[in-house]
Amino acid sequence: MKAKELDYIEILDTTLRDGAQTYGISFSLQDKLSITQRLDELGVRYIEGGWPGSNPKDIEFFKAIKDISLKNSEIVAFGSTRKKEITPSKDSMLNTLLETEVKTIVIFGKAWDLHVTEVLHTTLDENLKMIEDSIEYLKDHGLDVIFDAEHFFDGFKGNYEYAIRVVKKAEEVGAKVIVLCDTNGGTLTSNTQSIVKGTKAELKTPIGIHCHNDSGLAVANTLMAVLSGVNHVQGTINGLGERCGNADLCQVLPTLHFKMGLRTLINDKPMSEQLKNLSALSKYVYELTNLPPNPYQPYVGKNAFAHKGGVHIDAMLKQSRAYEHIDPFLVGNRRELSISELSGRAGVMNMALKFGIKLDKQSDVVDKVLNEIKSMEAQGYHMEDANATVHLIFLKSMGYDLYPFQVQLWRVSTMKNSSKFTSGEVIVKVGDEVLHEASIGVGPVHALDQALRKALLKCFPQLKNVNLINYKVTVVDSASGTASTVRAFIEFKDDSLQWATTALSDNIIEASAMALIDGYAYRLIIDKIKNFSY
Ligand SMILES: [Zn+2]
Numbered sequence: 001m002k003a004k005e006l007d008y009i010e011i012l013d014t015t016l017r018d019g020a021q022t023y024g025i026s027f028s029l030q031d032k033l034s035i036t037q038r039l040d041e042l043g044v045r046y047i048e049g050g051w052p053g054s055n056p057k058d059i060e061f062f063k064a065i066k067d068i069s070l071k072n073s074e075i076v077a078f079g080s081t082r083k084k085e086i087t088p089s090k091d092s093m094l095n096t097l098l099e100t101e102v103k104t105i106v107i108f109g110k111a112w113d114l115h116v117t118e119v120l121h122t123t124l125d126e127n128l129k130m131i132e133d134s135i136e137y138l139k140d141h142g143l144d145v146i147f148d149a150e151h152f153f154d155g156f157k158g159n160y161e162y163a164i165r166v167v168k169k170a171e172e173v174g175a176k177v178i179v180l181c182d183t184n185g186g187t188l189t190s191n192t193q194s195i196v197k198g199t200k201a202e203l204k205t206p207i208g209i210h211c212h213n214d215s216g217l218a219v220a221n222t223l224m225a226v227l228s229g230v231n232h233v234q235g236t237i238n239g240l241g242e243r244c245g246n247a248d249l250c251q252v253l254p255t256l257h258f259k260m261g262l263r264t265l266i267n268d269k270p271m272s273e274q275l276k277n278l279s280a281l282s283k284y285v286y287e288l289t290n291l292p293p294n295p296y297q298p299y300v301g302k303n304a305f306a307h308k309g310g311v312h313i314d315a316m317l318k319q320s321r322a323y324e325h326i327d328p329f330l331v332g333n334r335r336e337l338s339i340s341e342l343s344g345r346a347g348v349m350n351m352a353l354k355f356g357i358k359l360d361k362q363s364d365v366v367d368k369v370l371n372e373i374k375s376m377e378a379q380g381y382h383m384e385d386a387n388a389t390v391h392l393i394f395l396k397s398m399g400y401d402l403y404p405f406q407v408q409l410w411r412v413s414t415m416k417n418s419s420k421f422t423s424g425e426v427i428v429k430v431g432d433e434v435l436h437e438a439s440i441g442v443g444p445v446h447a448l449d450q451a452l453r454k455a456l457l458k459c460f461p462q463l464k465n466v467n468l469i470n471y472k473v474t475v476v477d478s479a480s481g482t483a484s485t486v487r488a489f490i491e492f493k494d495d496s497l498q499w500a501t502t503a504l505s506d507n508i509i510e511a512s513a514m515a516l517i518d519g520y521a522y523r524l525i526i527d528k529i530k531n532f533s534y
Contacts, residue, residue, distance in 0.1 A: 006263035006271070009256055010177075010232045012046040012106075012146070012208070013039050013249060015285065016061070017078050019240030020050065025289040030470055032061050033068065034491075035237075035288065038281055040070040043267035043274055044249075046146075048106060048234075051078045053096040062100035072267045076146070077102050081109040081134040084122040088137035098141055105138050107131075108148035108181070111166040112155030124162060128169050135173045146232075147175035148210060153187040156195050164202050171205045177232045178207050182221060185214030185244060192221040196228035208232030211247045213239060218247040223255060226262070233264070237285045238297070250282050250300045254331050272330065279332035283384045287489055290474050293382075299331045306336035345370060355391050356532075357398075368397035379504055380476035380485055386502035388492075388522040389515075395525070404524045405430045405456065407517050412444040412509055424448035428455040435459070445471070445512045456520055465494040466523055473508055480506075488515040497526065 016032050027035070032049070039047050049065060050058030065075055077100040082091040089095070097105050109131040110116050116127040135145045147170040149155075155163035167178050180199060182192070192211075200207055209225035209232070211218040222233055233256075239248030256262040257271050265274050282300040286293040295302040305328035307316050315322035320335070328335050348366045352359045359365055372393050373383055383390050395402060409427040414420065424447030425438040437455040441447025449468070456463055470491035475484045488511035491500045499522055503514035 006261060008231070008263045009226060010046070010208075011044040011249070011253070011264050012048060012076070012232065012234045013044045013236065014048040014078075014210075014234055014246065015039070015236040015238075015240055017048040017050050017058075018234075018242060018246050019236035019238075021242040022240045022245065022289070022291075023243070025240070025291060027057075027288070028470075029057060029060050029064060031288045032057075033064060034470065035285060036065060036070070036073075036075070037068065038284060039237075040073040041267075042277060042281060043072045043265035043269075045073065045266055046076050046104065047073045048078050049075045049100075049102075052100055053079060053093040059096070059099075062102070066101065072265075074104060075102050076104045076106050078106045078108070081107055081127075081130040082137070084120060084126055084130060088133045091134075094134060094137060097138070098143075102143075104144040104146060104176070106146045106148055106179075107134055107138065108150045109134070109166065109170070110151065110155075111149040111163045111181075112151035113159040113162045114154075115151055128165065131166065131169050132173050135170060135175055139174050144176045145174070146177045146179060146208070148179045148181050150181050151183045152180040152199075153182045153191065153195055154184060156199070157191075164199070167199060167203060171203055175205060178203060178205050179210050179232065179234060180207060180225070180230070181210040182212055182218075183210075185212030185218060187211075187217070187221060188215070189217055189220045189224045192217075192224045193228050196225045196230060200229045206231050208234060209247075210234040212241065213244040213246065213248075216244075218245070219251045219255070222247040222252050223260070226256065226260070238282055238291075238294070240285070240289070248297070250278055250331075251298050254278065254299050254326070258326055258330060275330060276332040280384065283382070287382065287385050287472065287474075288470070290472060292474075299326075300333055302336075304328065305333055348373075351390060352394060355394060357394060365394070365397050369393055372397065376504075380487060381502060381504055382487065382489075383502070386489065386500050388499040388501045389503075389518060392518060392522060392525070395529070400529075402525045402528055403521050404460070404528070405521065407452070407513075408434075410448060410452075410513055412448050414444055422447045424451040426451045426455050428452070430459045433459065444509050445516075448509070448513055449516055452516060452520065460524055462527070463494075463520060463523060466520065467493050468519075469493045469498075470500075471512070473512065476504065486511050488512045490515045490519050492519045492523065494523065497523065499523070499526075 020027050036047055049061050052059045077097050079093050079097045082088045110127055116124055138145050149167050170178050207230050209222050209230045211221045235247035235249040235252050239245040253264055256264050263271055279300040345366055348369050406429045408429050411425045414422045422444055423440045428435045435455040437451045439450035441450050472489045474487045476487050477484050485506050486508050487504050489502045501515040501518040503511045505511035
């Protein structure tokens with residue numbers, strides 16, 4: 001018998017647009033491309049890539065993304081309705097949207113009369129005309145339009161008739177989805193229910209929800225909107241977003257699936273399989289934003305399934321459902337019992353398998369790895385995404401010394417008078433050969449990397465295609481000011497492999513150097529151990 005199809009809720013992820021507006025974060029172009037690929041793997045229907053026309057980086061994104069083929073998701077661009085009192089063809093922002101060559105555009109327009117008269121300084125009729133003209137212009141160019149009714153909930157409360165006229169206008173000119181936005185995040189969940197239901201009764205077009213978290217209700221309001229009839233949900237990974245953020249998809253997705261029986265992801269894998277990637281995706285986005293992960297975040301936080309109290313642990317050992325609302329495994333998280341290392345050992349065994357290493361449960365390697373990782377994490381390491389660093393710990397704990405080279409010395413110097421000059425120097429020993437190389441660079445880490453590459457390529461030409469695709473430095477203990485410990489995280493890629501290393505030091509260049517050296521060494525070690533059977 002065929003399994004019953006679950007009802008489907010369409011997801012639009014706006015981590016790269018609304019999420020990029022989070023105070024204190026800045027995505028590089030590569031960050032945006034990497035996150036896009038992870039969201040595509042997860043299988044959200046739409047990825048809002050940015051607001052071209054508001055900044056050059058977003059224009060670059062839409063150019064670069066054309067070269068990346070996505071399996072599941074569709075990229076959409078975001079923009080506003082045309083400016084007042086001009087024709088759409090003269091509106092540079094609308095024309096920039098056309099240049100992105102995406103098939104679907106998200107257009108936001110004002111649904112609150114207060115914003116129309118006091119912020120846009122125009123008439124209520126002109127605002128309707130701006131919505132009409134903009135949607136028609138994009139549709140005339142063959143595009144689908146999702147209409148974000150900005151401030152819809154405040155508009156509904158302040159001038160119900162006008163708010164409804166706005167969404168009816170968008171419907172009349174053919175918006176594919178009409179999204180009700182709680183832009184100021186001040187709406188109560190009970191009001192979300194009545195307003196969504198009241199609006200749905202007026203429209204035939206599918207409606208969506210976009211909630212901000214200023215009252216701590218973004219997730220609750222999103223879920224209530226789904227219960228009240230929306231079938232399109234917008235949110236961000238980790239709830240990133242302007243001010244207090246948007247609805248956190250790391251909470252919305254598992255709740256919609258595991259508790260409300262709905263399907264939200266579009267790929268060929270079952271939902272329950274895909275949601276196991278959620279905790280890893282959450283950590284990945286934190287790493288790229290340089291924000292510390294929130295350990296208390298529901299579902300994906302480090303403490304979400306950590307049990308400390310004696311009574312709790314005693315009960316948990318008898319029955320895991322005693323103090324857990326779902327199995328942490330379902331969202332790729334893990335149970336932590338503070339007195340027991342059982343979960344830790346199982347985690348190590350699991351990780352070993354990923355590297356093709358079969359370990360006996362009793363093997364002392366498991367303890368060695370576990371102790372090493374625990375002690376590193378206590379110092380401030382984040383191991384989850386640094387797969388190469390973890391693999392190297394395994395190999396070391398198994399007694400393998402496979403480093404194909406030793407860096408005997410490295411030195412960088414930066415001079416600044418009328419201009420700036422940075423040089424790097426390394427002495428590398430490969431077998432009996434000692435190589436001494438120097439290079440200049442745009443900064444100390446670049447100079448060091450250039451010198452190191454120069455030396456290594458002499459003996460290991462296969463490293464020629466290795467690229468550094470991401471480099472991040474995060475302060476671990478900001479209390480020490482400029483003497484703080486920092487964590488370097490570097491992602492590498494070549495034709496066949498992508499890997500990442502991490503290192504910690506109170507010296508920013510040393511942390512970077514260690515992660516760099518490990519990254520190059522790892523690529524060579526992988527070739528060495530290809531035919532190993534452990
Ligand atoms: Zn928003």
